[in-house]
Amino acid sequence: MPPAKVMIVEDEAIVALCLERAVRRMGHSVSCVVDKGEDAVIQFERQPADVVLMDVRLKGDMDGIEAARHIVSRRHIPVIFLTAYNDTATMLRAENIPPAAFLSKPVDETQLAQAIAEAMG
Numbered sequence: 001m002p003p004a005k006v007m008i009v010e011d012e013a014i015v016a017l018c019l020e021r022a023v024r025r026m027g028h029s030v031s032c033v034v035d036k037g038e039d040a041v042i043q044f045e046r047q048p049a050d051v052v053l054m055d056v057r058l059k060g061d062m063d064g065i066e067a068a069r070h071i072v073s074r075r076h077i078p079v080i081f082l083t084a085y086n087d088t089a090t091m092l093r094a095e096n097i098p099p100a101a102f103l104s105k106p107v108d109e110t111q112l113a114q115a116i117a118e119a120m121g
Contacts, residue, residue, distance in 0.1 A: 001120055003027050007053070009052060010082065036059045051077065051078045051120060052068065064081065065094050079099055083103075084105040
């Protein structure tokens with residue numbers, strides 16, 4: 001599998017840094033790291049990625065599911081959702097995207113690597 005260009009959308013700085021390091025250790029590159037849904041939509045237009053790691057709860061008015069909906073409507077791209085909240089309502093909202101994967105925080109690096117590989121399939 002060739003290296004993927006990964007966009008990270010995460011509002012917790014330490015989690016974003018850990019994700020960025022993990023993605024790079026896997027041999028992938030990081031197109032950008034943002035902490036708001038609105039910024040994710042804007043940055044995706046400027047710096048397209050092959051896969052998006054998207055936290056469900058973000059700073060700003062747009063949550064991760066809504067940001068993913070905007071991104072996917074412009075270009076079909078796999079979105080891997082990351083969340084500490086695995087409630088049914090959140091998962092049902094995300095099904096409309098549909099997600100490439102839904103990973104619980106704290107994210108296991110092996111599961112993340114597998115999710116990226118499957119998304120890039």
